[in-house]
Amino acid sequence: MIKPMHKFSSSLAVILLAVAALFAGPVTAQSLNIDIVKGTLTATPIAVVPFAQQGGTPPSTDVADVMRNDFNRSGKFRSLAKSDVVEFPAQGSDIKFATWRLLKQDYIVVGRIKDAGGGMLRVEYELWDVNKQQSLLAQAFTAPAGDLRGVAHQIADQIYEKITGVRGAFWTRIAYITAVGLGDNTTYSLIVADSDGFNPQVVARSKESLLSPAWSPDGRKIAYVSFEGGNSNIYIQDITTGSRQLVSSHKGINGAPAFSPDGSKLALSLSYVGNPEIFVLDLGSRQETRLTNNLAIDTEPVWAPDGQSIYFTSDRSGRPQIYQTTVSGGSADRITFQGQNNLKPSVSYDGKQIAMVQGNGNVYRIAILDRGLGGQLRFVSPGPIDDAVSFAPNASMLLYATTEGTRGVLYSVSNDGMVRQRLALADGSVQEPAWGPYRQR
Amino acid sequence: MNKTVRVALVALLCVGAAACSKKQEVKPQAQAPESMAQTETNQTTGKYTPADLDTDACLRQRVVYFDFDKTEIKPEFQQIMACHAKYLQDRPMSHIRLEGNTDERGTREYNLGLGERRGNAVSSALQAAGGSASQLEVISYGKEKPVCREHNEDCWSKNRRVEIVYTAQ
Numbered sequence: 125m126i127k128p129m130h131k132f133s134s135s136l137a138v139i140l141l142a143v144a145a146l147f148a149g150p151v152t153a154q155s156l157n158i159d160i161v162k163g164t165l166t167a168t169p170i171a172v173v174p175f176a177q178q179g180g181t182p183p184s185t186d187v188a189d190v191m192r193n194d195f196n197r198s199g200k201f202r203s204l205a206k207s208d209v210v211e212f213p214a215q216g217s218d219i220k221f222a223t224w225r226l227l228k229q230d231y232i233v234v235g236r237i238k239d240a241g242g243g244m245l246r247v248e249y250e251l252w253d254v255n256k257q258q259s260l261l262a263q264a265f266t267a268p269a270g271d272l273r274g275v276a277h278q279i280a281d282q283i284y285e286k287i288t289g290v291r292g293a294f295w296t297r298i299a300y301i302t303a304v305g306l307g308d309n310t311t312y313s314l315i316v317a318d319s320d321g322f323n324p325q326v327v328a329r330s331k332e333s334l335l336s337p338a339w340s341p342d343g344r345k346i347a348y349v350s351f352e353g354g355n356s357n358i359y360i361q362d363i364t365t366g367s368r369q370l371v372s373s374h375k376g377i378n379g380a381p382a383f384s385p386d387g388s389k390l391a392l393s394l395s396y397v398g399n400p401e402i403f404v405l406d407l408g409s410r411q412e413t414r415l416t417n418n419l420a421i422d423t424e425p426v427w428a429p430d431g432q433s434i435y436f437t438s439d440r441s442g443r444p445q446i447y448q449t450t451v452s453g454g455s456a457d458r459i460t461f462q463g464q465n466n467l468k469p470s471v472s473y474d475g476k477q478i479a480m481v482q483g484n485g486n487v488y489r490i491a492i493l494d495r496g497l498g499g500q501l502r503f504v505s506p507g508p509i510d511d512a513v514s515f516a517p518n519a520s521m522l523l524y525a526t527t528e529g530t531r532g533v534l535y536s537v538s539n540d541g542m543v544r545q546r547l548a549l550a551d552g553s554v555q556e557p558a559w560g561p562y563r564q565r
Numbered sequence: 566m567n568k569t570v571r572v573a574l575v576a577l578l579c580v581g582a583a584a585c586s587k588k589q590e591v592k593p594q595a596q597a598p599e600s601m602a603q604t605e606t607n608q609t610t611g612k613y614t615p616a617d618l619d620t621d622a623c624l625r626q627r628v629v630y631f632d633f634d635k636t637e638i639k640p641e642f643q644q645i646m647a648c649h650a651k652y653l654q655d656r657p658m659s660h661i662r663l664e665g666n667t668d669e670r671g672t673r674e675y676n677l678g679l680g681e682r683r684g685n686a687v688s689s690a691l692q693a694a695g696g697s698a699s700q701l702e703v704i705s706y707g708k709e710k711p712v713c714r715e716h717n718e719d720c721w722s723k724n725r726r727v728e729i730v731y732t733a734q
Contacts (some may be wrong), residue, residue, distance in 0.1 A: 333709040335673050349674075355704055356677065377681055377705060380674040393674065399685075400678045421678030437675055444675055468672040481672055488670060509716060511672050527669070530714045556673065 153315045153324035154302065156534075156547045156554065166542070167202040168287065170195055170231040171224055171254075174206070175247070176214035180239025183272050187235065187247060190276035191283075193320060194294040197545050198284065198520055199538025204229060216250045216259055224254045231260075233283060240266050247275050251283050261286050273322060278565070293518040294319055297560040299327070299337040299346055300523075300534060304552030314348055316363055319516070319536075319559070321547040327363055339560045340383045346558075347371070347381035347390060358392060360407075372405065380424045385431040391415075393423035393436075402436050404451060415453045422447075424468045428475050435459070435469040435478065446480055446493075460493060462501050468512060472519035477539075479504075479513045479522055490524045490537070504541030514559045523557035612655035615734035623648035627729035629687055630722065633668075636679075636686045646687070649729060650694030657700075660733035663687050665705040668721035673707055680705035687727045702732075 172188045172195070188206070195201035204227060213219045214236045224232050235249035244266055251261040261282060265275045274295060281292025296319045304311050312334040317324040328334065332351035339346055340360075347360045358378045361368035372378040376395035383390060390405045394412075402415040402422045416422040420440035427434055431451070438447045441458065446469045449456035460466040465483035472478070476496035481488055482503075489507035494500045505524055513524040523536050532553030537544045547554060618624050627649075629642045638646065653659055665680030684703035692698055713720035 333706070335709070351706070351709070376703075377677050379677050393678075395678070395681055400681070421675060421682065423674045423678055424672065437672070439675075439678075444671070465671065467675050483671060486670065509669060511669075527716070 153326045156321040169229045170201050171204040171229040172233045175235040175237050178236050178238045183269050185272035187276040190273055191280045194280040199543035221257050229254050245269050249279050291518050293516040299558045300554055301334050301556040302552055302554055335556050336380050337558045338381045341387045343561045349379050382426050384427050391425035391434055426469050426471055437467045470513050470515045472515050504537050514557050516559045517562050523559050525555045613652045629727045631725040636682045638690045646690045646694050650691045650696040653696035653700045660700050662730045662732050663703045664728040666726050667708045668724045669708050676707035677705045680707045683727050
């Protein structure tokens with residue numbers, strides 16, 4: 125199923141950007157093309173009926189569409205195609221359950237949108253169990269007309285949690301880097317977008333490489349690496365205000381920033397000591413603590429959820445593998461033993477799963493090491509040139525980067541690897557994905 | 566004796582002889598054997614000058630290539646190490662930036678490390694051949710600046726490189 129959306133011509137997008145850049149406030153970035161490239165038949169069937177418009181002007185966002193795409197992308201649900209929705213109940217009392225049983229649906233969502241005055245809309249929805257003919261959820265959101273996508277994601281999150289028992293992560297944001305143009309004419313942008321790739325906003329722009337965006341735990345700031353000063357330096361930028369500070373500019377590599385779970389520290393990789401070593405920088409006192417000390421490349425640190433240990437990539441054994449050390453330093457334990465090369469760990473919220481880039485020969489794929497399952501390893505991407513991965517905050521999905529032709533693209537993939545969705549730019553590369561934390565309601 | 570002076574002298578010798586001066590208009594780049602000879606002249610009679618960076622066959626080679634997963638300087642690049650090290654000795658105010666690069670396999674941050682390791686290997690080789698550490702700096706671009714974008718070994722081998730960039734001559 126291919127669903128190309130938001131197909132701006134690139135020149136139009138560039139003009140829009142140029143105009144937008146003249147004003148303060150968020151800058152809209154070139155839209156991503158979004159296609160689902162694989163589906164699964166084992167997921168739970170759910171019907172989302174188009175929400176009824178009750179008064180006011182019809183909004184441009186189709187709330188039910190946004191929810192259907194969220195459910196499909198998760199791999200946990202298979203939503204009934206809009207074209208197969210034959211009846212249009214707006215509330216529970218209107219549902220003819222026989223119809224939906226015939227369509228083999230386990231759950232049905234109905235809803236309506238009302239004008240709440242002052243540019244606000246009230247969105248009401250109900251979730252029903254088709255077989256039990258039982259109401260499971262009935263909630264309402266009031267929001268500006270411009271934020272209907274956000275409302276749709278929050279409804280999808282509530283339904284996801286009600287049925288699966290796991291908090292939904294559709295109403296979250298992602299960060300990534302785009303590279304548009306060739307050679308010296310390449311422009312790099314740090315972009316923040318909704319989890320489904322919509323509403324892309326430019327956070328930073330540079331003529332030199334940008335890489336390794338990392339979210340602060342409150343979702344307000346992003347640390348990243350920029351070559352704009354010639355060398356790799358680390359900045360922390362406030363997404364909303366745009367203000368930023370240079371936090372690391374040593375000689376050599378300043379790379380791979382990662383906020384601690386409490387947001388007070390930054391783990392990073394610095395090579396001014398001779399070769400890349402893992403450090404922890406206290407953002408308050410500016411004090412650096414060195415965690416590793418050897419002749420290998422030690423980089424890509426990430427924090428365990430409890431903030432007490434750090435996972436990182438090291439080639440101290442000859443090839444890159446994942447290691448774990450405590451925040452006070454000392455010895456490091458190797459935790460990956462399958463695969464020639466293992467790089468760039470991403471840790472699930474509960475610390476049980478570690479996603480990484482695994483290289484065997486010339487094939488680099490995304491693998492998940494399940495420490496809760498005695499170290500089982502599974503691949504969730506086909507490769508062969510995957511190079512970055514990031515867990516969603518509920519670990520139900522991951523974002524990873526790969527290369528198709530000469531173009532970098534992102535995929536979101538369900539945790540079981542069964543459903544993938546491509547996020548691509550019409551012209552240019554998308555790379556270095558980082559899935560943001562839960563948002564505050 | 567530097568190239569400019571030498572060409573000028575040859576030109577003087579040829580004054581009044583039209584056939585002779587025409588022959589001397591041949592571009593130095595097209596004269597590999599003569600340039601090699603000139604290298605020897607420089608080494609026996611004196612020191613490199615900035616002009617040699619454009620004309621000397623050895624100094625004009627400023628890219629060192631590496632095998633997959635390797636940081637050793639291959640034997641065929643030892644001569645290049647020697648002439649650039651000699652240039653650094655001859656020109657104490659000169660300065661080189663060594664730009665380390667990798668192929669596309671693996672993550673960006675790890676490749677930053679690999680690129681730096683290769684840059685350091687070239688820096689060490691230049692110092693071993695007589696260059697001074699203060700004249701050398703290493704910067705790694707990892708896989709950010711490929712010269713070739715296809716996904717095969719031929720292309721990867723072109724990207725696994727250290728570029729020798731003179732920031733002061």
